[in-house]
Amino acid sequence: MQSESSVTLRKIKRVQFGILGPDEIKRMSVTVPPHSDGIMYPESTENGKPKLGGIMDPRQGVSDRFSRCQTCAGNMNDCPGHFGHIELAKPVxxxxxxxxxxxxxxxxxxxxxxxxxxxxxxxxxxxxxxxxxxxxxxxxxxxxxxxxxxxxxxxxxxxxxxxxxxxxxxxxxxxxxxxxxxxxxxxxPVAPLCVRPSVVMGGSGLRCQDDVTHKYSDIIKVNTELRRNEASGAAAHILEQGVLELQFHVATMMDNTLPGLPRAMQKSGRPLKSISERLKAKEGRVRGNLMGKRVDFSALGVPRSIASNLTYPEIVTPFNIDHLQRLVEHWRAYRSALSSKAIRSPSPNRLQGRAAHSRQRCDYFQPTAYSAQDVYDGSLGESSPVVYFSIELVRHNSL
Known part of the structure; x- marks a missing residue:
């Protein structure tokens, strides 16, 4: 399938990881003046509508199917979500x-x-x-x-x-x-609305906010109070307590399972689910939502360049010798057997396979010999040592 993009395609050489600096966070943020300089209000709505500068700022995306994003004008299916930011009174x-x-x-x-x-x-x-x-x-x-x-x-x-x-x-x-x-x-940085969607409670029309949204609200409240105390010249111990509270809310929003730190709770007593808990472990976004499961119709295709490096030993028997000979003859599916992969026999001699033609190689196949066979279309594979997902090489031109 050809891409409709006009961007020049290039081969990826490496992946560079880095840390977002404060200037870059502000550049990628959509919650900028003239409406508001960052997320400043702990409230989500005003007069029944999402509040500009609030924790559900409409510039960050849409929270229902009837609205449009004020940044990209997309609906719930089209808008990818946009980051905002909060200026902290004190670094943490x-x-x-x-x-x-x-x-x-x-x-x-x-x-x-x-x-x-x-x-x-x-x-x-x-x-x-x-x-x-x-x-x-x-x-x-x-x-x-x-x-x-x-x-x-x-x-x-x-x-x-x-x-x-x-x-x-x-x-x-x-x-x-x-x-x-x-x-x-x-x-x-404040995550887009699609990362922390709100849920309508029954037919009452009331919205229940996500756990991460609640933490953003707590951060804004403590941050505003700390900024107010600093401006009024409050005592040092009051400012220090405010910094500790701000540090607690930021830390538990990112990871609510830190040892030695009390867990942030909902009013019902349920621990809040932090960002890291949504990503890691078996039920996280990667292993729980993106990777395949050990069930039917969850096969993952493997590139041919990778499949040619995946080999497994197979014993040659009178029952499969014809099948293995057909694989050797089919060069595209078994090309490694014609070049570098070895065929071992019970004898001490190791056959390196320098024959020019595949039929010459087939003569080496004897019962009880071993062949270092590449995976092919229809093979089953699993990752190891820990089984995270199953791979079935689907019947396709590119594996």
Whole structure:
């Protein structure tokens, strides 16, 4: 099937991951002036309609089949959803990058943001030369003694901002895609409405909001109160308590199963379902909704380039020798048997298969021999060691 897009098709060389910075979050946000600078109101509706600047901002998508998105004019089927943002009164830690932030703090000086290592050390220069341009795989650094303990996300962000680009590269990061200060949240992205749809309760017309929407409402309430206390010159302990509450709500929205942290609850006592809980585990979006199941009609096609690398041993018997000979003769389906795949016989000699013609190769097939056979149309396969999904190679030209 030919694509109708006029975009030039190119072969993908690699996939680059990075961290969204505050400026990029604002650029991708649709909740911008003149109507509102981000999501500022914990209410979802005003006079029976979605409120601009509220947690169900109509610029982020549609929440029912009768509305149109104010950004793309699409309906519920056409609108892909659009991100918004919340300007936080104080920066908070990102729970997904907390351990990484802690490791960076152990490697730098809290006063000058310099790496606690001599760059002129021959061993250090050897490490930098060997790992330049290489994707990071694992951490093997020993923690250093701490001189001062940063107390909140804003303090850590100021330390990270003073780290130079050269020092960032020494820490194993690419300043173009992931700077250390981006691991501290100062601008919180707000998920589109299609990610957190509201549900109408029976015939009453009342809408029940999603758990993530409730957390956004809590974040806005605490954020507004913290901003108000800061403007009025409230005591330090009141501001500190507000920062801790803001950190709690942001953390439990992302992951409500963090050890050592009380779980956020609904009024009914049910724990809120966080974003990470919707993605991970067996019932998550990937394994639960996207991957195939071990049932009929959930087969996944496998590219021919991958199928040619998947082999399994098959014993040659008088009952299947004709079938295996037909596979060898059919070069497109069994081309690897003509080039590099080996055929083992019970004798010590290993047949490398340098015969020029497939019929010459067929002469090597003897009962009790083994053939390293490629998967072919109709073969069944499963991922291992943990069975996540089943694969059936469907009968199609491209497997």
């Amino acid at each position: 830690f990102h729970v997904g990058f907390f351990n990484k932030s802690l490791r960076i703090l152990r490697c730098i000086c809290f006063y000058c943001s310099k790496v606690l290592v001599d760059k002129n050390n021959p061993k250090m220069q050897s490490i930098l030369a060997r790992t330049a341009g290489t994707p990071k795989k694992k951490d093997n650094g020993e923690p250093t003694d701490e001189n001062k303990k940063p107390s909140h996300g804003g303090c850590v962000m100021e330390i990270f901002k003073n780290i130079s680009d050269e020092e960032i590269e020494i820490l194993g990061m690419d300043c173009k895609y992931a700077r250390p200060e981006w691991m501290i949240i100062s601008v919180l």
